[in-house]
Amino acid sequence: xxxxxxNNPVRSMAVLLALLTAALLVAGCTSGRDRPAAxxxxxxxxxxxxxVKLVTTARGPERGFNAKRAAKRAAPGVERFLDRYLTTAFxxxxxxKRGWDELLALFDTPVRAAARKQLDAxxxxxxxxxxxxxRPKRASARAVVLYGRxxxxxxxxxxxxxTADTANGSEEIRLRSVLQLLATRxxxxxxxxxxxxxxxS
Amino acid sequence: xxxxxxxxxxxxxMAALVLVAVLAVGAVVANSGRPAATAEAAPAIVVQRAxxxxxxxxxxxxxxxxxxxxxxxxKFGRGGSAxxxxxxxxxxxxxxxxxxxxxxxxxxRDSYVPIPGAGTNKINAAMAFGGPRLLIATFERLTGIPxxxxxxxxxxxxxxxxxxxxxxxxxxxxxxxxxFAGAFLNKGSQTLRGPQALAYARARxxxxxxxxxxxxxxxxxxxxxxxxxxxxxxxxxxxxxAWLAIMRDEVKTDLPFPELLRLAxxxxxxxxxxxxxxxxxxxxxxxxxxxxxxxxxGAYSLFARVRAGRLS
Numbered sequence: 133x134x135x136x137x138x139n140n141p142v143r144s145m146a147v148l149l150a151l152l153t154a155a156l157l158v159a160g161c162t163s164g165r166d167r168p169a170a171x172x173x174x175x176x177x178x179x180x181x182x183x184v185k186l187v188t189t190a191r192g193p194e195r196g197f198n199a200k201r202a203a204k205r206a207a208p209g210v211e212r213f214l215d216r217y218l219t220t221a222f223x224x225x226x227x228x229k230r231g232w233d234e235l236l237a238l239f240d241t242p243v244r245a246a247a248r249k250q251l252d253a254x255x256x257x258x259x260x261x262x263x264x265x266x267r268p269k270r271a272s273a274r275a276v277v278l279y280g281r282x283x284x285x286x287x288x289x290x291x292x293x294x295t296a297d298t299a300n301g302s303e304e305i306r307l308r309s310v311l312q313l314l315a316t317r318x319x320x321x322x323x324x325x326x327x328x329x330x331x332x333s
Numbered sequence: 334x335x336x337x338x339x340x341x342x343x344x345x346x347m348a349a350l351v352l353v354a355v356l357a358v359g360a361v362v363a364n365s366g367r368p369a370a371t372a373e374a375a376p377a378i379v380v381q382r383a384x385x386x387x388x389x390x391x392x393x394x395x396x397x398x399x400x401x402x403x404x405x406x407x408k409f410g411r412g413g414s415a416x417x418x419x420x421x422x423x424x425x426x427x428x429x430x431x432x433x434x435x436x437x438x439x440x441x442r443d444s445y446v447p448i449p450g451a452g453t454n455k456i457n458a459a460m461a462f463g464g465p466r467l468l469i470a471t472f473e474r475l476t477g478i479p480x481x482x483x484x485x486x487x488x489x490x491x492x493x494x495x496x497x498x499x500x501x502x503x504x505x506x507x508x509x510x511x512x513f514a515g516a517f518l519n520k521g522s523q524t525l526r527g528p529q530a531l532a533y534a535r536a537r538x539x540x541x542x543x544x545x546x547x548x549x550x551x552x553x554x555x556x557x558x559x560x561x562x563x564x565x566x567x568x569x570x571x572x573x574x575a576w577l578a579i580m581r582d583e584v585k586t587d588l589p590f591p592e593l594l595r596l597a598x599x600x601x602x603x604x605x606x607x608x609x610x611x612x613x614x615x616x617x618x619x620x621x622x623x624x625x626x627x628x629x630x631g632a633y634s635l636f637a638r639v640r641a642g643r644l645s
Contacts, residue, residue, distance in 0.1 A: 191578040194497075242389035242595060250385030257383070276571035278578055285594050287571035310570045314594050323389055323591075324598040326570070330382030 182223050184214045185272040192279040202279040210275045210286060213238070213313070213320040218271055218292055221255035222307070226296070228260035240314050240321040253327045254309075262298045266305075269293045286313040286320070305329065388602050389595040391430040394642070396478055398469060399424045399555065400460065400485040401534070415487040415585060416464045419457040422534060422551045425472060425480070429644055430599060434607040436644040437555060438635070439548035441615055445625035446475050455625060465587075476636040482588040490583040491534070492527035495558075497579045498565070500524040503533065503557035507546070511536035530554050544626055545612050552610035560605045573597055609645060611635070 188210060190202035220235040232251055239247045251257040256266070270293040277286040292307040309327035313320045404418025423440040442457040449470045451462050459471040465483045473480055486494065495501050502524050509516045516532035518525075525533060534554050537547040565572040577597055580586075588596065614631030617624065638644075 191574050193578070194582050240389065240591075240595075242391065243387050245390070246385075246387030250383070250387065253383035253385030276574045278574040280581065284590055285574060285577060287574050289570070312570070312573060312594075312598055314591055316591070323594055324387060326386040328382075328384045 182215060182218055182268045182271060184211055184218065186211045186214065186275060187273070188275045188277060190277045190279045197279070199279075202283075203277065206277040206279060206283040206286070207275070209283065209320065210273075210277065210288065210313070214271075214273055214288065214290060217290075217311075217322075218268070218307075222292065222294060222305075223266045223268060225256045225260045226263040226266050228256075228263070238320075238322055240316070240323040243322065243324060247322070247325070250327075253329050254325065255329075256296070256305075257329070259296070263296045264299065265297045267295045267297070269295060283315045285315060285323070287311070288313060388598045391595060391599055393429070393431055395428045395430060395482075395596070396480045397426040397428075398465075398472060398480050398483040399426060400465065400468065400483060401491060401551070402460065402485060402487050403457075404487065415485055415490070416460065418461060418487075420460045420468060421457065422548075423456065423468075424552060424555060425476065425478065426555070427478070427639055427644060428603065429642070433603045434644055435603060435609070436639065437552040437608060437610045438639075439552045439610070439612045441544040441548050441612070441626040443544055443624060443626040444613070444615060445618070445620055445627055446471065449474055453620075455623075465585075477640050478636060482586060482592070484588070485585045486583055488531055491554075492531050494527070494579055494583045495525065495530040496527035497583075498558075498561060498576065500526050501530055501554065501557040501561045502564075503530065503553050505533065506549075506553070507541065509533070509536050509540060511539045513538045525554075525557070530557075543617065545615065548612045549610065552612075556605045556608060556610055559600060559603070559608070563601055563605070566601050573601070 186207055188203040188207040190199045190206060192199065192202055217235070217238055220230075220232075220238065224230060225232075225235070232248070232255070235251075235255060236244055236248055247254060252259075256263055270291060273288050273290045275286050275288045278284045288309075288311045290307065290309040290311060292309075294305050295302050296305050307327065307329050309325060311322050311327075312324040314323040399422070400420045401422030402415040402418040403421040404413040404415055419442070421442050423442060425438040425440070426435060427438070428435040440456060442455065444456040445453060446456050447453050448456075448459045448462065449467065451459070451467075454462075456468075456471060456475075460468040463470075465485055469480050469483060472478070502522060504522045505518050505520055505525075508520050509518045511517075511532070514532045514536035515528065516536035518529065518533060534551045535547065536550070537543045540546045542549075562572075562576055565576075573594075577594065580593070586593070613635065614629040615626045616629060618627040619625060
């Protein structure tokens, strides 16, 4: 009696078993591939370079004012300030060893005490000591600068998304801020703020 | 067939064992990248979900004198400089920055008061005699309330401000048909354009209450401006810059710019309902042949209360 392999129950069972084994092994491996390996302090990627993408517009006197030129002139200063803010508040704050004095110096005196009390919404805050690195993903801002003979004040909407690494893993962080800036002899200072931080919802 | 049975059973048993083993191995492999479910596996970090906002902290009390000059308005045929004219609209605005409340004291322009170095005259003449400085000195002597800054605009200035901010919403408190001021308004809350706001702030000849009603309306226009500003800034925070740009064009002030900005930011947080609009208690009278307004004892009581820090 000639029996085709497909009709041999024993052989069929063995083939089925082999296929099942292979499938399960593959499935096991695949499920592992979906999950990123837990980063550690030693394996965390080096911090990505922070670069704020800034769109600036300018407001000035109703007559004889070249808004385009004023915006172009004001933009580099605002960009440098935002870069400094995000560096001191997030990227350079990892580890929590630098403290917050440098960040708080960016606030106008009448609002500094309020900023000191609300650091969690303005920076890494209390999480800073646990963070080994902050890798920026997106830093963008829209600024409206009040311009006289020189920049005098500005409203900035700031968006910052990043990944914060720790010894136990990583977490996405996001900052959404409205900063009201005042131009001083020492450069821009934050005169008022409305800011939110936290993981994306 | 009889020999196939045990083989099959053995194979089934073996398959089951292998299956269990493979599942176990698969589970271990699958879980190898996952931290063990212990306390160490808590969320990687706890970046706080937090919200913060703050406006500048200002000195406890700020007193502003707002002046509407009848000069410096070419569109209205009023030449000269705004500072050299007579003050048609006079409000002393007292802000309690801690309690976030305030008081607008409107002074009828014909208030008959002592002017330092110039005898007794209508208060609006003080600016014509000595500019904003003499007007401030007159107010300080009259009320005993130190004034921090003045803010001065003209008819043109007020009209332009209101037009450029897109109109201000004002609760007009009476029907007005005043052809002298060009005010034709029905009672009720409405958005006034520049010329309407100016007309409402100027109308007196056919208005019940005359000069006193006009002073109250001027305070209402200021409060309407504040409410409009707050509504616009709540929608778009960059409107602060737009308003400041307009103010820099249309008003004269001794407020240094950083203080102006801080005040503008603080102003976003003072509910208009917590700012009382009060005309200084006074009655129409005369001095010689001139029509004047005489302050009543209640005015001096009001000044004393304000000096003591009571704004309500």
